[in-house]
Structure formats: C-alpha cells, structure tokens
Amino acid sequence: MLGTTGDDLVKALATSGGNLDPYPLYAQLHRLGEVTALTGLPYAAAVYSYRAVDEIMRDSSFEVHDALRLEPVTPDWRDHPVLVTLMNSMMFSNGDRHARMRGLFRKVFTPRRVQAMEPEIVKITAELLDRVAGLGADGSEVDYMAEFAYLLPARVVGRLLGLPDEDISWFRSQVDLINDWLDFRRKGSDVLAAADQAAAEITEYYLELITQRRKDPRADLISDLTQANDLSDLELAGNLLVLFNASFSTTIHLFGNALPLLLARPEIRSTPELMPAYVEEVLRYDTPAHVFIRVASTDTELLGVPLKEGQLVAVLTGAANRDPKRFAEPDRFDPARVDNQPISFGAGAHFCLGAALARTEAQLALPMVLEHFPELALGSEPVRTDQLILRGYKSLPIVVGR
Numbered sequence: 554m555l556g557t558t559g560d561d562l563v564k565a566l567a568t569s570g571g572n573l574d575p576y577p578l579y580a581q582l583h584r585l586g587e588v589t590a591l592t593g594l595p596y597a598a599a600v601y602s603y604r605a606v607d608e609i610m611r612d613s614s615f616e617v618h619d620a621l622r623l624e625p626v627t628p629d630w631r632d633h634p635v636l637v638t639l640m641n642s643m644m645f646s647n648g649d650r651h652a653r654m655r656g657l658f659r660k661v662f663t664p665r666r667v668q669a670m671e672p673e674i675v676k677i678t679a680e681l682l683d684r685v686a687g688l689g690a691d692g693s694e695v696d697y698m699a700e701f702a703y704l705l706p707a708r709v710v711g712r713l714l715g716l717p718d719e720d721i722s723w724f725r726s727q728v729d730l731i732n733d734w735l736d737f738r739r740k741g742s743d744v745l746a747a748a749d750q751a752a753a754e755i756t757e758y759y760l761e762l763i764t765q766r767r768k769d770p771r772a773d774l775i776s777d778l779t780q781a782n783d784l785s786d787l788e789l790a791g792n793l794l795v796l797f798n799a800s801f802s803t804t805i806h807l808f809g810n811a812l813p814l815l816l817a818r819p820e821i822r823s824t825p826e827l828m829p830a831y832v833e834e835v836l837r838y839d840t841p842a843h844v845f846i847r848v849a850s851t852d853t854e855l856l857g858v859p860l861k862e863g864q865l866v867a868v869l870t871g872a873a874n875r876d877p878k879r880f881a882e883p884d885r886f887d888p889a890r891v892d893n894q895p896i897s898f899g900a901g902a903h904f905c906l907g908a909a910l911a912r913t914e915a916q917l918a919l920p921m922v923l924e925h926f927p928e929l930a931l932g933s934e935p936v937r938t939d940q941l942i943l944r945g946y947k948s949l950p951i952v953v954g955r
C-alpha cells in the first residue's frame with residue numbers, strides 16, 4: 554500500500570484482520586524501521602525490531618504499568634478488585650518491590666523444582682491423551698484446545714502450586730474474564746465488572762488456601778511461599794493469580810500453535826529428539842503472546858522517537874521474532890536455524906518466570922501426542938482467538954483415528 558505509515562500499520566494490527574494474520578503487517582513494519590510514533594492510540598510509540606524490543610525490555614527507564622502510574626488515570630482503582638489484585642503482583646511492579654516479589658518466587662520456583670516435575674508432566678500427559686483417545690474413539694472430533702492444550706499446563710501448574718485438580722476447570726472461566734479485560738481492545742464497564750467479580754473470587758480462594766497451608770504445610774509451592782514471610786497475604790494472592798494465569802493462558806497457545814505446524818512436517822515423527830529445536834521455532838514463528846506494554850519513567854527518546862514521562866509504548870514481540878535483520882527468511886518455519894533465540898519470553902527484569910517450565914512441558918508432551926496418535930489429523934475449521942495479546946486458537950478440532 555503506497556504511503557502506508559507505521560501508524561497505519563499498527564492501527565491495522567489492532568483490527569480483527571490484523572489479529573487473524575499480523576505477519577504481513579509485521580513485514581511491512583520492518584521495511585519502515587525499528588520503532589514508530591503513533592497517533593490516536595493509547596500508545597505513543599510501537600517498537601518492533603528484535604534489537605529495539607530486547608533493548609526496551611532491559612532498559613530500566615521503561616517500566617511496566619504499576620499502581621503509581623494507574624493512580625492519575627484511574628484514581629478509583631482501589632474500588633476494583635481486579636486492579637488491586639494485579640497491582641499486588643510482580644508483573645505490575647517495578648524496582649525494589651518487583652525485586653522483592655520476584656526474589657521470593659525464584660527462591661521456591663527453582664530449576665530443580667521444574668526438573669522434578671518431569672515425571673508428573675509425563676503422567677498427566679498420558680492421562681489426558683488416554684482421555685482424548687476415548688473421546689475420539691468413534692471417529693468424532695475432539696477439541697484439542699479444551700481437552701489437552703488447556704488442561705495440561707493448568708494441571709501441571711496446579712499440582713506445582715498445590716491446587717486440587719477438581720478446582721482447575723473453575724479457574725479457566727474465571728481467568729478468561731480477567732484476560733478479556735486485559736486485552737487492549739475490550740474494556741467496557743461490563744467487562745471490568747466481570748473481571749472484578751472473578752478477581753475477588755480467586756483472591757478469596759487463595760487467601761483461604763494460604764491460611765490452610767500456613768497451618769498445615771505440604772510439599773507444594775504455596776506452602777513454601779507461606780513459610781517465607783517476605784510478602785503480605787494479599788501480595789501472595791496477587792502473585793499466585795498472575796502466576797497461574799500467565800502459566801496456562803500462554804502455554805495453551807504454545808501447544809495449539811505447535812500442532813498444525815508439526816502435522817505439516819511429518820519428519821518430526823521419526824526424529825523426536827529434534828523436538829526442542831522445533832519447539833523453539835514454534836515459539837519464534839507463531840508465538841503465543843505478541844504485545845507487551847512499557848511506560849516511559851522519564852522524558853526520553855527511543856531510537857529517534859521522543860517520549861514524555863508516563864507515555865505508553867507497545868512492545869511487539871511477535872514482530873521482533875520475524876525481524877529479517879535477526880532471522881534469515883523470517884517467514885519460513887525452519888527448526889534448523891542457527892542461534893535461534895526468539896524473544897517470546899521477554900528479556901530483562903520481567904523475563905518470564907515460567908520459561909523453563911513451558912519449554913519442558915512442550916518438549917515432553919508434544920512427542921507423546923504424535924506417538925499416541927499416529928493418524929492424528931485436523932478436523933473441521935478451527936476458531937481463532939480474536940486477540941494479539943494472546944494469539945492462538947479458541948478451538949482446534951482434531952480426529953485421532955482408531
């Protein structure tokens with residue numbers, strides 16, 4: 554399109570068409586540079602080259618949205634349970650407060666703990682696949698998203714935290730209400746009210762569990778967190794909500810986005826040892842989360858675009874993963890890429906706390922899916938999420954064969 558500006562392209566990204574297929578828009582953005590000023594949007598700029606996305610996420614003069622920033626725009630935020638809960642978490646904190654919260658979670662959510670989860674991940678995967686086999690035994694379609702891609706990461710993190718399995722399905726609907734509000738295109742008062750109700754209920758649930766585990770500790774993360782007295786109960790509940798939410802609402806799309814890509818490459822069935830490289834390439838080629846937000850903490854400049862303190866920047870990780878200056882032929886799925894380091898888990902102080910867990914889950918479970926169902930095929934038309942923040946499938950019907 555002649556005369557298309559970065560501004561036009563980012564606006565196009567925020568439409569259903571842009572969410573459906575953002576990749577041609579990213580390719581056009583990359584032809585224009587690394588960062589673009591925006592008008593008429595809540596964001597003053599968008600940054601999309603790999604180098605610039607990496608830089609802004611590591612630069613402490615750009616912060617995540619926190620209570621201090623929320624106060625002037627939403628002075629009544631304390632009346633909204635969803636805002637109170639989120640603002641009590643590491644994802645919405647900066648500086649020392651962020652370091653204190655993250656420090657505690659890093660102490661208990663260790664690489665060793667993730668490694669120790671491996672047998673459990675294999676066991677849960679096998680159980681879920683047996684169930685899928687039962688559901689599809691008569692040749693009928695099974696929704697891979699609901700029956701597998703959601704349940705696996707949700708059960709894994711549920712076991713890690715110490716949540717009873719039977720509570721997991723209740724969480725999905727509650728967390729979806731919060732995610733609907735977090736999505737930058739839909740923020741009506743009804744959406745906020747629903748998110749408030751959900752956050753209030755989840756917080757109450759966690760506060761009860763925290764009290765129980767403090768009295769009667771078990772071998773789970775919540776018990777360990779309550780033993781260290783570094784965080785208030787409300788901070789613990791806020792962080793548990795964010796951790797649980799962040800863990801499955803992203804990993805569900807890693808599993809979903811991976812499946813059609815793997816089915817299109819049957820060679821992976823005979824070389825399961827290559828799965829880690831395939832997973833990394835899925836994370837790059839079709840990442841679950843495309844947009845993150847930063848706030849300028851001071852008057853500054855971002856690769857030539859001036860920004861005033863408090864202005865918002867949209868950080869397009871999905872675009873950075875297709876940057877031709879970082880990845881040769883970025884629109885080609887190529888698990889054999891050398892030095893393939895997608896920026897899907899972010900960078901800097903807020904780098905994803907669960908990156909190792911998400912990778913482990915995918916590397917262990919995806920070969921099991923293919924092995925369990927040698928004739929697995931996609932079924933009727935899938936339904937996509939109409940979001941860029943979390944991009945993938947709402948439903949992905951599959952036929953598993955006899």
Ligand code: HEM
Binds near residue numbers: 643842846902
């Ligand atoms: C494929 C799956 C996942 C993707 C693509 C993903 C992506 C990300 C990204 C990009 C961030 C940085 C946000 C920012 O800088 O503003 C982040 C943060 C975070 N993620 Fe993940 N994530 C995934 C899975 C998980 C899992 C499995 C967990 C927990 C078990 C988790 C927990 C968190 C938490 C707690 C944060 C906030 C860290 C902080 O603010 O210091 N994520 N994630």
